[in-house]
Each structure stands twice: as structure tokens, then as C-alpha cells.
Amino acid sequence: MENLYDLTIIGAGPVGLYAGFYAGMRGMTVKIIEALEEAGGQPQALYPDKMIYDIAGLPEISGAALAENLLTQLARVPHELYLDEKVENISLDDESKEFKLQTDKGTHRSKAVLLTTGSGLLSPRKLNLEGEEELHKLGRINYFIKNLEEYSGKEVAVLGGGDSALDWSLMLEKVAKKVHLVHRRSSFRAHALTVAELEKSTVEVHTPYLPVFLSTNGLVLQRVKSEEIQKLEVEKILVNYGMMTNHVDLNEKIALSRRGRIQSNRQQETNVTGLYVAGDASDYEGKAPLMSVGFGEAVLAINDMTQKLKFSHSLQTGHSSSLFGK
Numbered sequence: 001m002e003n004l005y006d007l008t009i010i011g012a013g014p015v016g017l018y019a020g021f022y023a024g025m026r027g028m029t030v031k032i033i034e035a036l037e038e039a040g041g042q043p044q045a046l047y048p049d050k051m052i053y054d055i056a057g058l059p060e061i062s063g064a065a066l067a068e069n070l071l072t073q074l075a076r077v078p079h080e081l082y083l084d085e086k087v088e089n090i091s092l093d094d095e096s097k098e099f100k101l102q103t104d105k106g107t108h109r110s111k112a113v114l115l116t117t118g119s120g121l122l123s124p125r126k127l128n129l130e131g132e133e134e135l136h137k138l139g140r141i142n143y144f145i146k147n148l149e150e151y152s153g154k155e156v157a158v159l160g161g162g163d164s165a166l167d168w169s170l171m172l173e174k175v176a177k178k179v180h181l182v183h184r185r186s187s188f189r190a191h192a193l194t195v196a197e198l199e200k201s202t203v204e205v206h207t208p209y210l211p212v213f214l215s216t217n218g219l220v221l222q223r224v225k226s227e228e229i230q231k232l233e234v235e236k237i238l239v240n241y242g243m244m245t246n247h248v249d250l251n252e253k254i255a256l257s258r259r260g261r262i263q264s265n266r267q268q269e270t271n272v273t274g275l276y277v278a279g280d281a282s283d284y285e286g287k288a289p290l291m292s293v294g295f296g297e298a299v300l301a302i303n304d305m306t307q308k309l310k311f312s313h314s315l316q317t318g319h320s321s322s323l324f325g326k
């Protein structure tokens with residue numbers, strides 16, 4: 001059975017990552033569980049290259065850089081981050097007042113829970129071809145680059161036509177034996193500068209082609225609106241077809257708002273004692289689904305928990321400026 005944590009945060013989007021830092025700064029033992037293989041939520045998964053202009057103190061920052069900064073801030077405090085793990089159910093033991101979180105990998109125990117699940121589970125759009133799941137298990141098909149070294153000296157196909165697919169191709173070009181970029185349209189939906197860089201690179205572009213068949217040694221492509229078939233022998237395939245969102249009902253007792261979000265009070269607590277919500281997942285009169293608002297909600301939730309929960313160890317109070325280093 002897992003150790004009992006003070007706080008478990010569900011969702012490592014911007015709000016969950018910041019909440020992890022803030023709870024750690026207060027001295028809570030904290031764990032974050034994220035379904036995706038990478039942290040960062042919507043800014044990292046949906047718009048990594050887009051600029052954000054309304055985060056206080058950051059005149060402009062890209063989605064990916066914001067996620068990276070939040071991870072750097074989180075690294076300042078002790079915490080556990082579980083990636084690629086989906087929370088499926090939360091239950092509260094009435095006697096011990098402990099939360100039990102059931103995931104697709106096991107169970108976790110926590111005194112308090114903060115839901116920062118945004119608009120739901122983010123998951124990569126798949127190819128939907130036979131054998132995809134097996135090849136993913138073997139590490140031959142992936143939806144994220146976890147470790148660039150895995151591609152070193154290999155022949156790789158990148159599938160997709162947006163900024164991220166082009167960025168991945170250019171990044172892989174530096175380590176892979178050969179990179180193929182496959183897209184169903186003749187033009188790319190990417191920054192003109194990135195397209196220009198691609199044109200100067202050694203990446204072999206296959207447009208307009210669609211993958212129609214997965215074989216043991218690669219892919220079979222079909223030219224769009226044509227019978228023409230092309231075989232591509234590659235050792236690894238990276239799919240970049242964007243993300244889908246799915247709603248998961250974590251506990252039937254949680255009250256929802258008219259908009260289908262989770263209702264909370266001024267302290268961000270839901271109708272279940274000890275279960276809090278912050279960020280896009282939360283709703284109340286006057287709610288604005290923006291990151292700066294979500295960061296503040298996380299602070300309100302954590303400060304409320306520190307008043308209400310019983311801790312076996314002491315918590316930190318005071319401003320951050322007095323808590324760390326000089």
C-alpha cells in the first residue's frame with residue numbers, strides 16, 4: 001500500500017504544477033499524478049509554440065517555455081511526479097478520513113486531494129491502424145519524444161504537419177540516421193521560419209501521403225486521392241496528430257455546475273470535505289478560465305487545507321521571499 005501523503009494533485013497542467021510547488025513550499029508532502037507522458041497540460045500539449053502575454057511578470061512566453069519554467073519552480077521543493085498514470089476513481093473513507101485514489105496502475109492514499117484536471121484527460125490522437133498498440137508497447141511507435149537518444153542512428157518517420165511535427169523532425173535530424181516527414185496535405189500548418197528551415201534540412205518530406213498500413217519494418221503510405229503506394233522502411237514512428245480531451249467521472253458525489261465543471265466555494269473546496277479543485281476544472285460565480293486565476297485558486301485551496309487538516313509535522317508559514325536561500 002502506498003504511503004499516506006498530505007496532498008495529492010490530479011493533473012500536471014500549469015495549475016497542478018504550480019500547486020505542487022506551493023504545497024511543497026508550505027511543507028506538505030505532495031504528489032502529482034498526470035495521465036500524459038509529459039507534464040505541462042494544455043500549453044505544452046496543445047500550443048507549445050504559441051506566445052502567452054497575460055501571465056503577471058512574464059511579458060511574453062511560449063506554452064512550452066511556461067511548462068518548463070513551472071517544472072523548474074516545482075523542482076525547488078520535495079515532491080513526487082507520476083506521469084503516464086490515469087486517475088480513475090477517488091473515494092473517501094468516512095472513518096479514517098483518508099482519500100483513496102484508484103489509477104490504471106495502482107492506488108494512492110492522501111489526506112487531501114486537489115483536482116487540477118482542466119477540461120479533462122488529454123490524450124494523443126492515434127493513427128488507428130492495426131498493430132498500433134503492440135508497436136507502441138515495443139517502443140516502435142511513440143506520441144512524445146521522451147529521450148532523444150532513443151532515436152540516435154535510427155531511421156525515423158514523423159507523422160503530422162503542424163509546428164510540433166516540424167520541430168520534432170528538425171530536432172531528430174541532429175541524431176537520427178534519416179528522418180522522413182509524412183503529411184496528408186501538400187503544405188504545412190507551421191511558422192514560415194520553421195518551414196524554411198525544413199526546406200534547408202536533410203529531412204525527406206512525403207506529401208500529400210497518408211499512412212495506411214503498419215508493417216514489421218515500417219509503414220505503407222498512400223498518396224492522397226490516388227492509388228499510388230509507397231513503402232517506408234523505418235525503425236521508429238512518431239505520431240503528432242494533436243490531442244483529444246475526455247471527461248472522467250472521478251466520484252459521483254462531486255457536485256457539478258451548470259456548465260459541467262466542478263463547483264467550489266471561495267476556498268476552492270468542493271462539496272466533499274478535503275477535496276479541492278483549481279484551474280479550468282473549477283467553477284463558481286464569475287469564474288474566468290485563465291491560468292493567472294488558476295494559480296491564485298491553487299494558493300487559496302492550499303492555504304485552506306493547511307488550516308483544516310491535521311499534520312504530524314510542522315508547516316511553513318510566511319512569504320516565499322523569507323523561505324528560500326537569500
Ligand SMILES: Cc1cc2nc3c(=O)[nH]c(=O)nc-3n(C[C@H](O)[C@H](O)[C@H](O)COP(=O)(O)OP(=O)(O)OC[C@H]3O[C@@H](n4cnc5c(N)ncnc54)[C@H](O)[C@@H]3O)c2cc1C
Nearest residue numbers: 011013014015035041042087117118120121122279280291
Ligand atoms: C490555444 C489556446 C491558447 C490559450 N491561451 C491562453 C492565454 O494566453 N492565457 C491564459 O491564461 N490561458 C490561455 N489558454 C487557456 C489555458 O491553457 C488553460 O486555462 C490552462 O491550461 C488551464 O490549466 P489547468 O492546469 O487547469 O488545466 P490543463 O492545462 O487542462 O491541464 C490538466 C491536466 O490534467 C490531466 N488530467 C485530467 N484528468 C486526469 C486524470 N483523471 N488523471 C490524470 N491526469 C488527468 C490532463 O491530462 C492535463 O494534463 C489557452 C488555451 C488554448 C487551447
